[in-house]
Amino acid sequence: MGVVPPTADHPDADAAAAAGAASAPASTPTDRPTDRPTDRPTDEVAEAADPPALAALRRRALGVLTELAPAALELGELFRAAGHELALVGGPVRDAFLGRVSADLDFATSATPDESERLLARWGDAHWDIGRAFGTIGAMRREGRGGAEVVVEVTTYRTDAYDPTSRKPEVVFGDSLEGDLSRRDFTVNAMAVRLPDLVFVDPFDGLADLAGRTLRTPVTARQSFDDDPLRMMRAARFAGQLGFAVDAEARAAIEEMHERIRIVSAERVRDELVKLLLAPAPRPGIRVLVETGLADHVLPELPALRLEIDEHHRHKDVYEHSLTVLDQAIALETGSDGPVPAPDLVLRLAALLHDIGKPATRRFEAGGGVSFHHHEVVGAKLAARRLKALRFDKDTVQAVSRLTELHLRFHGYGEGAWTDSAVRRYVTDAGPLLERLHRLTRSDCTTRNRRKAQRLSGAYDDLEARIAVLREQEELAAIRPDLDGQQIMAILGVSPGPLVGRAYKHLLEVRLDRGPLDEDAAREALLAWWADQPEADGTR
Missing domain, CATH: 1.20.58 (Methane Monooxygenase Hydroxylase; Chain G, domain 1)
Structure with a gap:
């Protein structure tokens, strides 16, 4: 697939398409090089990569990563000194190659949750249990006096097992970064940078897909979406957020498996839909929802809008x-x-x-x-x-x-x-x-x-x-009526209750119809209305 420039559907995909300034094609799944640039310093990989577009992406990422908060690099030193691996993973790495500094720093580690907690307690000003059962511990540290807060999440390597009848995985802690990356949703999110040496890890050629603006799964698309059907929604979301195209295998799998989204909770589906709609250009992602059949379960009213247009173009x-x-x-x-x-x-x-x-x-x-x-x-x-x-x-x-x-x-x-x-x-x-x-x-x-x-x-x-x-x-x-509730009760001689609300509503209608009235005119309008009310007889 060639590197595609921004289109009308993707007006804010400039960062992703910047690599396309060099028009060399990115590798496709069928012709990927066997000597993948994995586990090498980012600057060395930039020199070794053949397509100029990949080299441009790596240079951009190196610039972003060298500005990584010193506290985060210090965290890498701390884990290494304790005999553990630590790597920046997922969205922050992807964003670095797009030239963006991510506010969220997610790390994967060989350390157990208990070991991570001990190290984070030494590193941070505060730490907390985000989900120990899932291996995730959070921490915060301030960069100097009055400096910005650095917030991190550290998760133990995982190789989850999935039950096809359930939407919840059985959490299994793993022993390698590559195994952890294999469970990510898409290859562009399955890249990592080992700390503190900034060694780039890309076992599934995510960078080539990033340059080609393509969403592809690390394992087979069918297995990935069967493991977690919400990933089908994420495909649509990233199509809108990044302006990337869903590759043929992933798209075919969604078309075949879209009914699996039914086992996912409405709240999780909603959250992905919201992220899509809040993207700079959500239209491509919405097209993915409708054209693959996902919208039939998420927003069925939307595909129903595709009304037939007859030969007379009557609508x-x-x-x-x-x-x-x-x-x-x-x-x-x-x-x-x-x-x-x-x-x-x-x-x-x-x-x-x-x-x-x-x-x-x-x-x-x-x-x-x-x-x-x-x-x-x-x-x-x-x-x-x-x-x-x-x-x-x-x-x-x-x-x-x-x-x-x-x-x-x-x-x-x-x-x-x-x-x-x-x-x-x-x-x-x-x-x-x-x-x-x-x-x-x-x-x-x-x-x-x-x-x-x-x-x-x-x-x-x-x-x-x-x-x-x-x-x-x-x-x-x-706009309010020209008489308030107290005045209405005094004029009509009634107590608080629904009747006062009805009178208030009538005076609001009068106000809208006739504009502002002085107190005498408003009183006259109220009494004229009151004369026609059945309750009026009881007060005379």
Whole structure:
């Protein structure tokens, strides 16, 4: 496979593709060299590697690793002095070759958990048991007075055994780094650097796959995914996070085994889905989910959006439209000081799911048209049901469902004049979701008709301007009735109870319809409503 430059689907894969500046092809699984550069200093391996792309990656990694916290290198010295091996493994090594400094430092060791704990107690300012049964001990140390904290996790070598009927492995401690690396999910995560000498270990040619931007499993894909089906979700996640392609063997295994994801807990599946959606460009990963069949179990509403397009093109492909809306919503997220800081999970979920009510509401009309009446209402219910099944928190479920329900509210604004009352209702109905609704509504315009797109954009500009004016005039975000609960009870001569809530709600409706009222006008409106209530007779 050649080294592929960034594409529109992978706009943030620059670091991974930097090696592609040299266009030499990376090795494929069928033509990998037999003299793999394993267990050699990173600078020596850089000189020995044939493809210039690999040499470039190694030089970049050496620059990152030489800046590794001195405390981490000291930890390597400490373990070696005690007769144990210690190696930096997994994501931090991969990230070093991508030119990124990882905040998480994960190590593998030949030491037992008890031995690791004793050494970490000597090294760190604090240490803790993360999962002794799994061999993992954590520790923290500060680099100098007032310096940054160095947090590490050290895990004993493992060669886990798996029961096909269970999602939990039987933890078996191993005796070699290579054996430990063989149980990793993908070759790009199965590389290590021995400390303190920075010796690079790559038994499965992960660096070649990194240069080729390929996701391949260290062992056979079928065995890897059978051992831990969640790795299929990770394939989709890394496709989105790194812009890497899933290799043919792994993809075929997912297509064959996607039903195995059912034995994985909803919480673990959710966590991988969240990591995918929060990636800079999640679209490629979502495609992996849908095209391999994983989404049939994780987000079945998504593949259902692939509606057939007949020869008359009577409606657009809702699935592709939803992916485009997601891309456009991401582009509208703000910096950390803006109203919708990136990455925003609620906005991204709403963008992806906003049209999931369409398959259930699709109707072919006389004359060849297609309608999806009330799909926003149906979609809101479907979104809430799916997110609850995936164990999302209540606030996220409610926010995504509400945005789905409101995403069509704007349509028609440019065709008929909205009163100030309608604008107020738009704002109050959106509540704290207003800024997200602005972005979702704008993103939902995917038409190729430039004139139509400009008209919709201009209409929404006008709506936002009106909202700003009303907000300045009326403190729109904090609209309240013109009388509070105490005043309502005093005027009506009633005690606290549901009746006061009904009166309060009525006055809020009056406030939205008529704008601010003085106390006399509000009192008159309250008494007019009260005259029609059955409880009024009991107070006369």
